[in-house]
Amino acid sequence: MHLLTFSLLGLASAATLAKRDGFSDGEPINDATGKGAPIIGGTNHELDLQNPDNLGRQSTDAGYVPNLKWSFSDSKTNIFPGGWSREQIISDLPLSTDIAGAQQHLKKGAIRELHWHRTAEWGYLYNGSLLLSAVDENGQYQVDTLEAGDVWYFPPGVAHTVQGQQDANEYLLVFDDGDFEAQGTTFMIDDWVAHTPKDILAKNFGVDASVFNNVPSTFPYILNGTISNDTHIVGPAGALVGNSSYVYHAKDHKLEDVPGGGGTFRRIDSTTFPVAKTIASGFFTLEPKGLRELHWHPNAQEWVYFHQGTARATVFIGGSKARTFDFRAGDTAVFPTNSGHYIENTSETEELIWIENFKSDTVEDISLTQWLALTPHDIVANVLKIPVEVVDKLKTEKQILIKGN
Ligand SMILES: *[C@@H]1O[C@H](CO)[C@@H](O)[C@H](O)[C@H]1NC(C)=O
Ligand SMILES: *[C@@H]1O[C@H](CO)[C@@H](O)[C@H](O)[C@H]1NC(C)=O
Ligand SMILES: *[C@@H]1O[C@H](CO)[C@@H](O)[C@H](O)[C@H]1NC(C)=O
Ligand SMILES: *[C@@H]1O[C@H](CO)[C@@H](O)[C@H](O)[C@H]1NC(C)=O
Numbered sequence: 330m331h332l333l334t335f336s337l338l339g340l341a342s343a344a345t346l347a348k349r350d351g352f353s354d355g356e357p358i359n360d361a362t363g364k365g366a367p368i369i370g371g372t373n374h375e376l377d378l379q380n381p382d383n384l385g386r387q388s389t390d391a392g393y394v395p396n397l398k399w400s401f402s403d404s405k406t407n408i409f410p411g412g413w414s415r416e417q418i419i420s421d422l423p424l425s426t427d428i429a430g431a432q433q434h435l436k437k438g439a440i441r442e443l444h445w446h447r448t449a450e451w452g453y454l455y456n457g458s459l460l461l462s463a464v465d466e467n468g469q470y471q472v473d474t475l476e477a478g479d480v481w482y483f484p485p486g487v488a489h490t491v492q493g494q495q496d497a498n499e500y501l502l503v504f505d506d507g508d509f510e511a512q513g514t515t516f517m518i519d520d521w522v523a524h525t526p527k528d529i530l531a532k533n534f535g536v537d538a539s540v541f542n543n544v545p546s547t548f549p550y551i552l553n554g555t556i557s558n559d560t561h562i563v564g565p566a567g568a569l570v571g572n573s574s575y576v577y578h579a580k581d582h583k584l585e586d587v588p589g590g591g592g593t594f595r596r597i598d599s600t601t602f603p604v605a606k607t608i609a610s611g612f613f614t615l616e617p618k619g620l621r622e623l624h625w626h627p628n629a630q631e632w633v634y635f636h637q638g639t640a641r642a643t644v645f646i647g648g649s650k651a652r653t654f655d656f657r658a659g660d661t662a663v664f665p666t667n668s669g670h671y672i673e674n675t676s677e678t679e680e681l682i683w684i685e686n687f688k689s690d691t692v693e694d695i696s697l698t699q700w701l702a703l704t705p706h707d708i709v710a711n712v713l714k715i716p717v718e719v720v721d722k723l724k725t726e727k728q729i730l731i732k733g734n
């Protein structure tokens with residue numbers, strides 16, 4: 330009895346202390362303006378709580394802006410002997426025409442079937458270690474070990490595989506075409522061999538046809554294996570090294586300068602990873618109350634993967650249309666080319682980590698603050714109806730990530 334009374338009192342005082350508005354209770358109610366009313370019919374309250382901005386919280390949002398968000402948790406996960414895979418393609422996120430994404434997990438020794446794609450493939454290993462193997466049209470090859478934080482890029486058509494080296498190996502995949510399940514996108518070696526007449530296989534490889542009696546007819550995709558110890562391949566055309574390498578080893582590269590001091594930024598595009606000609610990416614961590622400054626990308630759609638934390642972004646698509654989205658780890662998003670946006674950390678406890686990908690050779694952005702600072706100040710003051718002294722103080726250098734206060 331005593332305990333019950335105590336906990337009820339505790340609840341009451343907690344409620345008094347943390348004064349919440351209707352939106353943070355998962356209801357479309359603006360306590361300040363009196364607009365809105367509770368949802369009586371069917372609703373997914375957990376999702377409403379996770380997406381307060383879908384409930385109309387931002388009075389600056391306006392007009393119809395299509396959905397720009399997809400959570401990997403909404404994707405079908407395919408499970409295999411050696412791990413799992415789940416993807417986000419154009420039918421999940423229709424505005425992401427440039428890029429499709431996936432997450433994959435390989436157990437120790439597990440092998441992604443040998444294959445190639447008509448698209449470029451970009452990968453970011455965020456856990457474990459991978460043995461990567463690839464061969465190009467000139468017979469140049471690469472056998473390389475990746476650690477967490479490393480990135481790879483295979484141009485279209487390059488033959489490849491990866492094998493998990495630790496107990497858990499997990500990575501993000503990005504392809505430079507949103508329509509990744511289209512016919513003729515992925516070609517699996519055992520699939521091809523199984524659909525080639527055995528006498529042709531025998532003639533092609535110069536062996537007896539019976540060698541191929543056990544080629545699987547159902548394709549494992551991610552199969553169990555044992556750790557390969559055969560990493561010292563020698564070939565006539567040599568290894569892909571230096572600027573030809575398909576691998577970006579994070580430890581060999583510096584972070585970019587972040588004048589705003591709000592976090593870290595790593596640029597992985599053709600200026601730092603020359604082979605990555607069609608997929609450019611930026612890796613961001615955002616510190617307490619920090620803000621990725623208002624900006625847009627002049628060269629491509631932005632595809633985003635949130636790796637850790639929670640975030641908010643408002644996307645302005647022109648024509649008085651803007652919409653705010655709430656994000657958390659595992660979400661993907663697309664911001665249409667040239668649309669203005671910011672990204673803000675909304676977690677009280679966690680650093681925000683995300684990755685931006687562009688179907689381009691470079692990461693490019695135009696900063697709103699830099700633009701205004703480099704435009705005649707009286708003109709800016711007159712257009713925005715703000716004091717010219719405010720414009721005089723705007724920073725002329727891109728801040729990228731702004732510190733919280
Ligand atoms: C695959 O290997 C794992 C160990 O990594 C084992 O637990 C599992 O049973 C194996 N699955 C199959 C289908 O062989
Ligand atoms: C990988 O995942 C394991 C299991 O969750 C974790 O203990 C480990 O710290 C992770 N390693 C990295 C590099 O993230
Ligand atoms: C490498 O693996 C093969 C089997 O795949 C085995 O026969 C050989 O002994 C191994 N070599 C070493 C040095 O472990
Ligand atoms: C490698 O690429 C970088 C960046 O594009 C370039 O600055 C450098 O000169 C290249 N090095 C060689 C040896 O080609």
Ligand SMILES: CC(=O)N[C@H]1CO[C@H](CO)[C@@H](O)[C@@H]1O
Nearest residue numbers: 617618674675676677679680
């Ligand atoms: C705005 C906001 O809540 N920012 C949070 C971002 O993450 C840090 C932890 O790194 C929190 O301390 C901040 O409160």
